[in-house]
Amino acid sequence: MSKLDREKILDELVSFEGISHSCIYQNEQILASTFPSIIQDKLSGMGRFIDKIFSSAHAIDQAHDEIHIQLEENTLITYRVNEDFLIMLMATKGINLSLVYMTVKAIEKSVKLHGLPPPKNIASKPVPSEVSKEKKVPNDYRKEDIPVWSLKGESEDAPRELTSEQKVELYTNGLKKMLLESFGPVGDIIFEEALQRWQASYPPEVESMAKLVDLIAQEIDSKNEKRSFFNKASRYIRRPLSEIGNE
Amino acid sequence: MEEDVIDQIMQIKQIKGLIQTNTEGEDVASTIEDEQLAHFIRFLVGYAPLFEKTVELGPIKSIILTSNKNNNLGVFIGKEHSLGVLFARGCSIKKLFSQIKAYLNKLSIGDA
Numbered sequence: 001m002s003k004l005d006r007e008k009i010l011d012e013l014v015s016f017e018g019i020s021h022s023c024i025y026q027n028e029q030i031l032a033s034t035f036p037s038i039i040q041d042k043l044s045g046m047g048r049f050i051d052k053i054f055s056s057a058h059a060i061d062q063a064h065d066e067i068h069i070q071l072e073e074n075t076l077i078t079y080r081v082n083e084d085f086l087i088m089l090m091a092t093k094g095i096n097l098s099l100v101y102m103t104v105k106a107i108e109k110s111v112k113l114h115g116l117p118p119p120k121n122i123a124s125k126p127v128p129s130e131v132s133k134e135k136k137v138p139n140d141y142r143k144e145d146i147p148v149w150s151l152k153g154e155s156e157d158a159p160r161e162l163t164s165e166q167k168v169e170l171y172t173n174g175l176k177k178m179l180l181e182s183f184g185p186v187g188d189i190i191f192e193e194a195l196q197r198w199q200a201s202y203p204p205e206v207e208s209m210a211k212l213v214d215l216i217a218q219e220i221d222s223k224n225e226k227r228s229f230f231n232k233a234s235r236y237i238r239r240p241l242s243e244i245g246n247e
Numbered sequence: 248m249e250e251d252v253i254d255q256i257m258q259i260k261q262i263k264g265l266i267q268t269n270t271e272g273e274d275v276a277s278t279i280e281d282e283q284l285a286h287f288i289r290f291l292v293g294y295a296p297l298f299e300k301t302v303e304l305g306p307i308k309s310i311i312l313t314s315n316k317n318n319n320l321g322v323f324i325g326k327e328h329s330l331g332v333l334f335a336r337g338c339s340i341k342k343l344f345s346q347i348k349a350y351l352n353k354l355s356i357g358d359a
Contacts, residue, residue: 060283064312
């Protein structure tokens with residue numbers, strides 16, 4: 001996990017209403033933090049204590065992976081991610097716990113699938129923006145705060161002649177963006193589930209993209225949302241690459 | 248009176264078990280049969296003051312652990328007594344607080 005990635009995760013979390021500070025703890029070290037410098041030296045101790053609580057629970061076969069420690073005015077919420085590192089958040093009352101939980105789960109899923117690839121919001125990278133013109137982003141998070149988790153190594157100096165892999169990536173990035181804008185962090189989970197199934201069953205080619213759209217649609221519960229996504233995504237993958245790449 | 252309060256809390260549908268301890272971690276009342284879980288709750292009660300001392304963020308009012316696989320677990324810290332609560336997986340923390348708040352006051356644990 002590079003320094004940049006950690007900071008992106010923390011920036012996203014503290015952008016949520018009610019979360020004032022956050023940090024990532026692993027192996028007795030604070031990897032990144034937005035806590036005020038005055039308590040920075042206390043964070044390692046805090047992480048160690050909380051890690052011990054999780055370890056003690058696991059020692060008696062309890063699978064608890066979330067702790068809320070309520071203080072006088074704030075609550076310290078900690079998630080154990082993949083039994084590997086801790087995300088600690090300082091929260092006030094009125095926090096949307098589901099929003100935070102699903103965001104952490106999306107991070108967890110992405111880490112599990114890709115061994116913690118960096119979330120990148122590279123402004124210069126051509127990503128489809130068709131949906132952003134049509135979809136209203138929910139009020140409780142900002143579109144620019146949603147990390148776009150890269151699926152493969154990315155280079156800002158991509159050659160003009162696209163390889164088959166890059167063509168596929170352009171389309172998959174567009175589909176993923178659609179899901180994130182429609183479903184928020186849950187969209188990331190939907191996408192990763194479907195992508196994994198697609199990669200296991202079909203050749204990673206542009207010609208197989210319709211299969212990926214099918215698989216993603218299968219992951220969407222609501223009939224209306226399923227239909228809406230399917231129609232939009234089917235139109236999208238029929239568009240020429242030159243059009244998508246120039247957006 | 249405290250036994251009555253414990254009985255009343257146990258009537259709450261999502262509550263699966265309770266353990267009331269004194270500051271030394273000794274049981275005042277308990278309905279938790281799983282001895283390992285009871286030990287873990289006593290451990291949390293004893294751990295809270297150490298955490299406060301190390302972190303210096305002020306007194307801890309409660310510690311709640313949640314899981315998708317096991318029952319959730321909460322410890323409400325009071326000056327004389329603390330209360331450990333085993334509550335159903337999926338029961339939200341906010342809901343638990345709202346249901347248990349009045350009883351915590353009766354047990355002199357204060358609202359969490």
